[in-house]
Amino acid sequence: MIHYSFLLLVAYLMVFHVIFVLFVWTYWKSVFTLPLQPDKKFHMSYADKERYENEERPEVQRQILVEIARKLPVYTRTGNGAIRFCDRCQLIKPDRCHHCSVCAMCVLKMDHHCPWVNNCVGFSNYKFFLLFLMYSLLYCMYIAATVFKYVIKYWTDELTNGRSKFHVLFLLFVAVMFFVSLMFLFGYHCWLVSRNRSTLGKIPYLKIQKCHNALLLTNG
Numbered sequence: 001m002i003h004y005s006f007l008l009l010v011a012y013l014m015v016f017h018v019i020f021v022l023f024v025w026t027y028w029k030s031v032f033t034l035p036l037q038p039d040k041k042f043h044m045s046y047a048d049k050e051r052y053e054n055e056e057r058p059e060v061q062r063q064i065l066v067e068i069a070r071k072l073p074v075y076t077r078t079g080n081g082a083i084r085f086c087d088r089c090q091l092i093k094p095d096r097c098h099h100c101s102v103c104a105m106c107v108l109k110m111d112h113h114c115p116w117v118n119n120c121v122g123f124s125n126y127k128f129f130l131l132f133l134m135y136s137l138l139y140c141m142y143i144a145a146t147v148f149k150y151v152i153k154y155w156t157d158e159l160t161n162g163r164s165k166f167h168v169l170f171l172l173f174v175a176v177m178f179f180v181s182l183m184f185l186f187g188y189h190c191w192l193v194s195r196n197r198s199t200l201g202k203i204p205y206l207k208i209q210k211c212h213n214a215l216l217l218t219n220g
Helices: 004-032 046-054 058-069 126-155 162-194 212-219
Strands: 098-100 105-107 112-114 119-121
Touching: 004 119, 004 126, 046 058, 126 162
Parallel strands: none
Antiparallel strands: 098 105, 112 119
């Protein structure tokens, strides 16, 4: 007859590897999903680009950008009311689009450039990044929960193997430390999602106070 402790060990290993595979998969997708750039319609045409570059007066340049932006679904501006234009990519930035100096491109719905995944977190991979945080949190919580009973056994002298005592204590400490850090980070991003905001979106922009119908009338 199979011993109960053996079945418990098998169950622990199965749950561990399921969480581990999900953790690695979401990390892989967060790292290797390429950031999404704005559509070609947001890029300046050759004629508009030439007209913009040949104009030396800043106020006229701003007016040129306003005329181009009227044809695009753009509803946010900078703090001083100007059209959000990227000089490096030569395009009018869509809403929530930002230029990443590390990736050297404008990224749609950019949240931030994450050094842990060495990639921009934005429209194309934000879902995977959020899942990565969730499975990381679950991974640390599972390790801490399964190791804790052995810490209690060492504390009450039920286990006497002194060499493994340090490893168990260190594993619990690391798991709890990462769990607390990830809990705040995951909670923060859940709060952003619930408010339909992003990390960079907390920077205030002046919204264009007009509805879509008014925009269509202006274009007409």
